[in-house]
Amino acid sequence: MHAIGDVAITLPSCIALRQRFPLSRIDYITGVSAQPLLEALDLFDTIIPFPLCRNKFERLRAIRMLREQVRSASYEIVLDLQGNWVSRTIRLLANPKAWSEFDRVSPELAGSRVTKAFCSGGFLSLEPTYRAPLRPEILSGSERLLKENGWNSTRNLLLLNPAGLWATRQWPDESYLQLAELFSSADSWQILLMGTERIQSRVERFLAGFGGSPVNLVGKTTLGEALAVLQKVRLVVSEDSGLMHMAWISGVPTIALFGSSRHDWSSPDGDHSRCLHSGDLPCGACMSTECKYGDIHCLTRYSPSHVFNVASDLLAATAKGSH
Numbered sequence: 001m002h003a004i005g006d007v008a009i010t011l012p013s014c015i016a017l018r019q020r021f022p023l024s025r026i027d028y029i030t031g032v033s034a035q036p037l038l039e040a041l042d043l044f045d046t047i048i049p050f051p052l053c054r055n056k057f058e059r060l061r062a063i064r065m066l067r068e069q070v071r072s073a074s075y076e077i078v079l080d081l082q083g084n085w086v087s088r089t090i091r092l093l094a095n096p097k098a099w100s101e102f103d104r105v106s107p108e109l110a111g112s113r114v115t116k117a118f119c120s121g122g123f124l125s126l127e128p129t130y131r132a133p134l135r136p137e138i139l140s141g142s143e144r145l146l147k148e149n150g151w152n153s154t155r156n157l158l159l160l161n162p163a164g165l166w167a168t169r170q171w172p173d174e175s176y177l178q179l180a181e182l183f184s185s186a187d188s189w190q191i192l193l194m195g196t197e198r199i200q201s202r203v204e205r206f207l208a209g210f211g212g213s214p215v216n217l218v219g220k221t222t223l224g225e226a227l228a229v230l231q232k233v234r235l236v237v238s239e240d241s242g243l244m245h246m247a248w249i250s251g252v253p254t255i256a257l258f259g260s261s262r263h264d265w266s267s268p269d270g271d272h273s274r275c276l277h278s279g280d281l282p283c284g285a286c287m288s289t290e291c292k293y294g295d296i297h298c299l300t301r302y303s304p305s306h307v308f309n310v311a312s313d314l315l316a317a318t319a320k321g322s323h
Contacts, residue, residue, distance in 0.1 A: 004242030007034040012128030040224025070094040111269035130251035142228035155190040156234035164239035168260035178304035
């Protein structure tokens with residue numbers, strides 16, 4: 001009900017559930033900010049939006065407005081993939097025959113914990129599916145958007161996503177430039193930049209120093225359109241962000257750069273992803289907004305050439321169909 005990335009992480013198991021039970025009714029309650037992401041998918045029968053609330057009183061009022069809707073639906077099972085007091089209250093109001101709840105605290109990847117919540121609900125041996133069932137009109141619109149913004153469809157797209165929320169989650173701008181140059185030396189690659197206006201200043205610095213012809217979609221896509229564009233991408237190099245999660249849940253080869261983030265909680269899952277994290281350092285995964293040493297060594301130690309080599313190995317592995 002909150003972060004876009006958290007919603008995205010639930011989707012591989014949701015897709016697997018739909019494939020197993022194609023005729024069942026599957027509804028999804030989510031915050032209004034994530035609603036466009038789910039609406040782009042041909043997956044759910046009903047998407048029930050939960051409004052943005054500023055305090056507990058507003059949340060209680062929103063829950064009260066949902067009461068009759070969830071009660072009248074007569075759900076047989078509720079999978080609580082949030083695990084807080086709001087989602088528990090909605091589950092109690094729905095009064096299902098069975099339910100399960102997401103484990104918020106275990107030091108285990110969020111994707112695995114989501115799958116375990118499905119298993120606890122009775123859906124055993126559910127294998128996450130990394131292929132987003134997008135609505136055809138969304139998918140065709142994304143290709144048109146890419147071409148209108150300079151994509152040469154004969155070239156592979158490399159998405160660079162400098163979207164870390166804090167300085168301790170941000171790979172240096174110069175490193176992105178050097179990595180782009182390494183890929184651009186081959187004619188088969190074209191750089192793609194995409195995200196919200198929040199990353200505009202970093203993207204502008206990149207564009208000022210980059211000599212190639214990137215596709216710039218920053219601020220030009222909805223969540224659904226961004227998810228559709230990702231289906232055209234060959235490789236993603238990203239800091240910890242919602243777009244990073246949207247990439248790997250779609251099966252796109254993804255390299256995640258984690259500085260202060262807890263990789264044991266939220267790094268991407270599956271053989272088609274790699275996480276360069278700080279967990280091996282004494283100060284690693286500190287979750288701090290400021291580096292106490294002032295050098296963000298947890299990220300700067302990963303050179304562009306190292307990331308390029310990791311990317312090459314990942315692409316070679318995925319080309320063999322290992323994911």
